[in-house]
Amino acid sequence: MSEGLKIEVERKPSEVEVVFEGQIDEDADFSSLSGLEAQVMVFNLEKVSLINSCGIREWVEFQKKLPKETKLVYRKCPQVIVEQLNIVKGFIRDNSLIESFFAPYYNEARDQEVKVLLTPSQVKEGKAPVIKDEDGSELEFDEIEMQYFSFLKNG
Amino acid sequence: MDFSLFDQLQNPVLVLDRDLKVSYFNHICGTYFKMPPRKLKKSEKLEDLIQTKQVNLSALAKDALKQGASKVTQEIGVLAGENEREAAIILKFIPVGDQNIVVHVMDFSIEKQLHEKYKKQILELKETHEQIVRSDKLTALGELISGISHEIATPLTIVSERLGRMENALFVKDWERLSEAVPEVQKEFLRITQIISGMQSYARNQEDELQVCNLKSIVDESAHFIKELNILGKIELEIKADGDHLAMANPLKLQQVIINLIKNSVDALKEIEKEDKKITVVIEENDHEQIHTLKVADNGPGVAPELRDSVFEMFYTSKEIGEGTGLGLSISQKIIESHNGEIYLADSQSGCEFVINLPIVEVGSFTHTNRYLRGECEIEDEKVLVIGDDIPLLNKVYQKLKSKNKVCVLSSKVDNARSLADFFVIDKAIKLKNCDLSFLEVEALDLTGATEEEALKQIEKNI
Numbered sequence: 298m299s300e301g302l303k304i305e306v307e308r309k310p311s312e313v314e315v316v317f318e319g320q321i322d323e324d325a326d327f328s329s330l331s332g333l334e335a336q337v338m339v340f341n342l343e344k345v346s347l348i349n350s351c352g353i354r355e356w357v358e359f360q361k362k363l364p365k366e367t368k369l370v371y372r373k374c375p376q377v378i379v380e381q382l383n384i385v386k387g388f389i390r391d392n393s394l395i396e397s398f399f400a401p402y403y404n405e406a407r408d409q410e411v412k413v414l415l416t417p418s419q420v421k422e423g424k425a426p427v428i429k430d431e432d433g434s435e436l437e438f439d440e441i442e443m444q445y446f447s448f449l450k451n452g
Numbered sequence: 453m454d455f456s457l458f459d460q461l462q463n464p465v466l467v468l469d470r471d472l473k474v475s476y477f478n479h480i481c482g483t484y485f486k487m488p489p490r491k492l493k494k495s496e497k498l499e500d501l502i503q504t505k506q507v508n509l510s511a512l513a514k515d516a517l518k519q520g521a522s523k524v525t526q527e528i529g530v531l532a533g534e535n536e537r538e539a540a541i542i543l544k545f546i547p548v549g550d551q552n553i554v555v556h557v558m559d560f561s562i563e564k565q566l567h568e569k570y571k572k573q574i575l576e577l578k579e580t581h582e583q584i585v586r587s588d589k590l591t592a593l594g595e596l597i598s599g600i601s602h603e604i605a606t607p608l609t610i611v612s613e614r615l616g617r618m619e620n621a622l623f624v625k626d627w628e629r630l631s632e633a634v635p636e637v638q639k640e641f642l643r644i645t646q647i648i649s650g651m652q653s654y655a656r657n658q659e660d661e662l663q664v665c666n667l668k669s670i671v672d673e674s675a676h677f678i679k680e681l682n683i684l685g686k687i688e689l690e691i692k693a694d695g696d697h698l699a700m701a702n703p704l705k706l707q708q709v710i711i712n713l714i715k716n717s718v719d720a721l722k723e724i725e726k727e728d729k730k731i732t733v734v735i736e737e738n739d740h741e742q743i744h745t746l747k748v749a750d751n752g753p754g755v756a757p758e759l760r761d762s763v764f765e766m767f768y769t770s771k772e773i774g775e776g777t778g779l780g781l782s783i784s785q786k787i788i789e790s791h792n793g794e795i796y797l798a799d800s801q802s803g804c805e806f807v808i809n810l811p812i813v814e815v816g817s818f819t820h821t822n823r824y825l826r827g828e829c830e831i832e833d834e835k836v837l838v839i840g841d842d843i844p845l846l847n848k849v850y851q852k853l854k855s856k857n858k859v860c861v862l863s864s865k866v867d868n869a870r871s872l873a874d875f876f877v878i879d880k881a882i883k884l885k886n887c888d889l890s891f892l893e894v895e896a897l898d899l900t901g902a903t904e905e906e907a908l909k910q911i912e913k914n915i
Contacts, residue, residue, distance in 0.1 A: 323566065349562050380483045384462055401488055410488070439488040444459070444479045 304329055312337040312370070318344035321352035327359040335367055339396070343373035353385055360390050373414060374398035382448035400445065402428055402436035410439060420446050453548065464557040470550065472497055472513055484557070485533030498555060502543070504530040509543070513553050516545035527560060540564040581786065588783050589708070607640035614640070662791075662820050664813055664846045664862060665706070667697040667735050667744055674710040675733065678718075686729060687721050689714070693735040697744045698843070698864050700816030701791055709784040709795075710748065713806050716780065717750035720804060724753055742812050742868070747798070749805035755797060763797055792819050814872045817850060817862040835859045835876050836915060837892065839869055840884025845904055849882065852911050880915060 302325045303318040313335035348356070360369070369390050374382065379398050381388050389395070399412040407430070419426040423446050425438035458465040458478035464485070467476035474495050482489055485501055495501050498509050506528040516523040523545045532539045539561045546554040614633045621629040671691055678684065714731055721729040734747045755763060764785045788795040793810040811819065818835075836858045840846050846862055853860045861876060863869035866887045873892055881889050881896035884907065889896045897914050899907045 351562065351566070384480070403488070403490060437490075439490055440482065441479060441489055 302326070306330070306333065312339050314339040314341055314372075316341045316344070320346055321348040321356055323349075323351035323355070325352050325355045327355065330359070331362065334364060337368045337370060338363070339370040339372050341372045342378050343375060343399075345375055345378060348377055348381055353381060353388065357385075357387050363390075369393035370396050371398075372396045376401060376412065379445065379448065383444065395448070400425060401439040403439040404430055404434065404436050406430075406432070406434050411436065417449050420449055423450070453552065455554075458554075463559075466498065466501070466555040466557075467548075468498060468513055468553045468555060470517060470552070472510055472553075474498065474501070475552070484559070486537065487534050491534060502530050502532055502541075502557075503536070504528050506530075512543075513545050513555070516547045517550065517553055520547050520550070522546045527564075585783050585786070588780065604644055607643045611637050611640045662700045662702055662816070664698055664817070664843050664850065665701045665703045666843060667699055667701070667706075667746060667810070668693045668695075670701070670703050670706050671710060671733050671735060671746070673703075674707045674714065677707070677711055678714050683715070683718050685722070687718060688728070688730045690730065690732045692732060696864070697735050697737060698813040699744055699791075699810045700813055700820050700862075701810065702787075705787045706791070709787050709808070710746075712780040712784050713748040717748065717752060717804065720752035721750055726751070737812070738809075741809075742815050742871075743793075743809045744812060746808040746810065747805055748808075749798075749800065749803060751803040754800070754802060754804045760797055764795075792816065812868060814861055814863045814868045817860050818872070818876065833857055833859045834879045835861060836880045836882065837861045837863065837869055837873070837878045837889075838882045838884065839863045839866065839887055839889065840882075842884060845884060845907065848904055848908060849884070849911060852908055853915065856915060858915065882911065882915070 301319055302321055304327070305316045305318075306329075307314045307316065313333065315330065315333075315338060317340065363369070371378075371389060371393065374395060374397070376399055379400075382395075395417055397414050397416050400415050402411050402413050402425075403409070404411060413428050413436070415426065423442055425442050425446070428436045430436060455465075455467050455476045455478075458467075458476075461478060462480060464481045465478045466474055466481065469475045474492075474497065477492050481487075481492055481501075485492065487495075487501075492501075498513065502509065507525050512523050512525065525541075525543045527540055527542055530539050530541055531537065532541075539559055540563075541560065542558040544556040544558070546556065548554055614637045618630055618633045618637070621627070621633065671693065675689055675691055678689065710733070714733070717731045721731070729751065731748070731750045734745075734749070736745045736747075737743075738745055764781050785795050788808055788810070791810055792815075793808060795806060795808045798805040798807045810816070836853055838846065838849050838853070838860060840849070840862075841864045846864075850860050850862055861869070861872060861878065863872070866889070869889070870891050878892050878894060881892050881894055883889060883896045883898045883900055884902075886900050897910065899910055902910065
């Protein structure tokens with residue numbers, strides 16, 4: 298049995314935020330969200346640690362059941378989600394919005410890998426934005442830009 | 453050579469040069485090995501990314517290059533990537549000219565995990581089911597003990613009274629009265645012995661053993677048990693069966709089913725006001741379909757149409773809370789299915805009729821012995837036909853042949869054996885009774901009239 302997927306729903310004045318935490322796999326149970334209605338539904342995916350092929354199937358099916366008029370927003374997509382965004386058609390619903398996502402950077406001076414939260418607007422012409430550490434040293438983008446940002450072109 | 457086409461694939465693909473150094477990896481490798489390209493580029497050889505003790509990857513890659521032919525591993529357990537994630541994969545080494553080898557990774561980790569997970573869950577479900585069956589048996593045992601206590605108390609009272617009479621007769625030397633009382637005491641003791649013997653057979657741990665049984669005897673014993681429970685009242689219980697009906701069965705489990713069906717009928721009949729309440733148990737043989745049909749019918753209220761589909765569901769009960777577990781019919785269905793049979797509620801005009809179909813002994817013995825059908829062995833075993841009518845001896849021979857890994861076809865009737873020989877190629881035959889087996893075209897070991905010991909010795913020697 299996997300560590301499971303925790304789902305918490307927070308109602309805010311302008312949106313309903315659904316926070317996912319843990320693994321999205323064959324045991325992922327989205328039934329607690331059935332019947333949930335909102336004009337804007339935000340999926341906060343920051344704490345999703347893994348998604349496997351069975352989980353993708355559950356995820357896609359879950360989204361299909363949500364009301365069509367609900368606007369879906371994906372917030373703080375971690376690298377595991379970005380990787381799926383890049384290879385799985387239908388992973389996010391049409392006309393939805395990716396609000397922010399994490400991108401891997403490498404701090405050579407400190408030999409440190411860091412995940413930086415970006416917004417799509419920061420990625421110009423498929424290039425990773427320049428990010429500096431507290432000392433002003435420039436970090437190195439730790440993926441292949443063309444591949445990592447390809448989901449933005451699709452959107 | 454341009455390998456960038458591999459970036460379009462969703463499986464990890466690596467390219468090795470002729471010195472087996474990693475010269476290219478497609479885009480999915482980063483995701484798969486959980487390593488950024490910066491680190492992937494530093495991986496010099498395949499073993500830096502995939503570690504396994506099951507197969508020598510370099511040797512396999514070299515062979516592929518040397519022979520100019522693809523090499524594929526079996527499913528192997530590996531540690532993948534920098535964080536040494538456990539994975540189950542199949543690797544394919546494809547030589548490209550004499551300079552490069554393409555390594556294609558097929559990952560089956562999820563399939564393997566799911567397979568193991570669901571296998572475990574199925575085992576747990578089976579165990580739960582077994583527990584439910586055991587619990588149902590304990591309930592039945594409780595009822596049996598209560599009935600038995602009552603049954604033993606009656607003959608003991610009679611014995612006590614007769615002993616008093618015998619004592620008086622002895623005192624006055626009335627030998628005639630004394631000799632009259634002795635057989636009566638013996639009769640009552642015999643009754644107690646029979647009850648205890650019944651209990652012992654119930655308690656014996658031979659539940660999963662199948663044996664040649666006469667369905668008529670099983671039905672008779674079930675009816676006897678029901679009568680011992682004193683639950684029938686004015687309900688008539690009729691058994692209709694012509695001749696013997698041999699099947700491969702577990703007699704205790706089959707009794708459990710029949711008793712359960714009869715008790716359900718009794719409960720249904722007790723709920724209505726009626727003069728001629730009746731339960732009928734019929735056993736028939738369907739030669740064409742090679743099955744025995746056992747019907748348990750009553751002239752009670754029957755099952756409402758909307759409930760007919762639910763009667764075999766677990767925890768379904770029409771009884772009051774606390775009076776029925778709702779497990780009886782579900783367990784009965786499992787028991788009959790384990791006998792390769794079927795049980796269903798017949799569409800009767802009035803009352804309720806349950807029908808059980810069980811394969812005749814010839815089919816039952818074959819399917820229960822045939823390990824090939826159960827996938828336990830790959831090579832079909834030798835098939836031995838045994839024909840006889842002595843049930844205990846047939847059972848001994850069956851066990852003997854089973855212990856020698858033979859596929860056994862038991863038969864009491866030559867006609868049945870002949871029709872089955874059309875389906876199965878019989879390799880050997882054993883005759884335990886006088887009959888003509890010339891249609892088999894194999895020599896039969898003739899043990900007609902042999903004692904049990906002689907018969908088993910001959911089988912040991914010749915089969």
